[in-house]
Amino acid sequence: MELKPKLTRRNFMKLAAMMGATAFLTTYKSEIVKAVSEVKDYWHINWLNGAACTGCTISFAQASEPDLVQILTEITVGTSGLPIALPDYMETIHPASGSLAERLKDERWAQGTPGRRVLIVEGAVQEEGYCTIAGKDFRDHLKEAGEVADAVIAVGQCATYGGIPAAKPNPTGAMGVSEFFKEVGINKPVINIPLCPVHPDHLVLTIAAVMIGATPDLDEYGRPKAFFGKNMHDEICPYRPYYDRGIFTRRPGEEGCRYVMGCKGPITKTDCALRKWNMHISYCVETNMCIGCSEPGWPDKFSPFYKPVASLPAVLGVDFGTLGQGLLGAAAAGIVIHGVKRAVTSGKKEEKEE
Ligand code: SF4
Ligand code: SF4
Incomplete structure (x- = not known):
């Protein structure tokens, strides 16, 4: 059949x-x-x-x-x-x-x-x-x-x-x-x-x-x-569960979401996470992070690359269009912001200890 x-x-x-x-x-x-x-x-x-x-x-x-x-x-x-x-x-x-x-x-x-x-x-x-x-x-x-x-x-x-x-x-x-x-x-x-x-x-x-x-x-x-209809962070990134739990990497090779490193997935529309490169072997986020090269205004709009996306929708993981949809989003946002804060704080602590 x-x-x-x-x-x-x-x-x-x-x-x-x-x-x-x-x-x-x-x-x-x-x-x-x-x-x-x-x-x-x-x-x-x-x-x-x-x-x-x-x-x-x-x-x-x-x-x-x-x-x-x-x-x-x-x-x-x-x-x-x-x-x-x-x-x-x-x-x-x-x-x-x-x-x-x-x-x-x-x-x-x-x-x-x-x-x-x-x-x-x-x-x-x-x-x-x-x-x-x-x-x-x-x-x-x-x-x-x-x-x-x-x-x-x-x-x-x-x-x-x-x-x-x-x-x-x-x-x-x-x-x-x-x-x-x-x-x-x-x-x-x-x-x-x-x-x-x-x-x-x-x-x-x-x-x-x-x-x-x-x-x-x-x-x-x-x-x-x-090919470019999906927001990578919201819809297809395999690292999204880490983001939602507040587990962030600070260096390539570590396990976790790349948001704190500066990943531009939250403001990038592309199917890279599904398609990958070089015979479907890997893509930027697997080896490091996304720098947003599918978007108009790149590279200026996405610089500096190694700085977290600062806008509110990206931090919350939802866009303005869906912000009013209820407490669920707000609760998730709380977890995320907590996670981001925790990662940034622990990073600072690590830097002091080094
Ligand atoms: S910030 Fe980057 S690595 Fe983290 S979930 Fe979003 S797209 Fe994936
Ligand atoms: S940097 Fe460009 S090629 Fe790499 S994941 Fe982001 S949009 Fe895709």
Whole structure:
């Protein structure tokens, strides 16, 4: 008897949200491959790099389920026989180089060329003059590509919200793709997949969703709700029972909640705790703590990293919307505040003894 629900365009992202990106990819791999192979049009991919460390490219290359070889050899789009994610243009891996690479990109991306186009952007957009590729400003590359794209995906914290290049004092005027599009009058939605770096499962699933027409439902910051709809601290952190009992770590490696160390889980929406990294082995909170890289305003809004989140909702473990719901929350808050105080006090005592 078949226990798993049938995969359709409608429930594609819903199932991804329920199961977590990685489990969804594993469970529905053959159905996803089939759905992509039935797509009518071939989708050209243009992957542009602005102000970035190329970490998102590396992360994508380390995809594990499916891995990059499977992506390039087993998942073909429509009747083209071509892989789902073989960018026509991607500086770090495309086989052509120099003027040939630029010419091929322009030809395949030009209006009138058969197929549809998905633009993937890695890295922030800076003011004119700071990033020039093949003699042309990155802003012009991006504007031209954005104008003809059928779908736009910004990957990683820098392309989504500006990331580290946009940190104070932001000397190059760095910003994310949506902000740049607003500035130059391109009025089309940008699917923001943040994190530093982007998670390959998020990206592979989003590309597949776009191609089969299962457009992801986005939150107010342009993020797919399927991946970024949950507050990590309130909904999915396995260390939450420690928080509720007031057991806090002060150093990586100790057992307990990382709140006192400065964990930003209480103000971060992401599915990291379910999905994890590197073949589902571990994630930031397991090895240290969350620094909030899925959120707009990062890193400034989350600095200093090693300081507990100060706002009231985070301290109470509930948001303002649920604060009025009764005494239960207040009682829990009392336990938590007591726990936090106890941990901070015992830490001070330890420091004196050292
Ligand atoms: S503070 Fe961090 S480690 Fe502690 S429960 Fe919240 S998200 Fe988990
Ligand atoms: S756990 Fe936090 S810091 Fe780590 S990748 Fe997820 S959002 Fe970023």
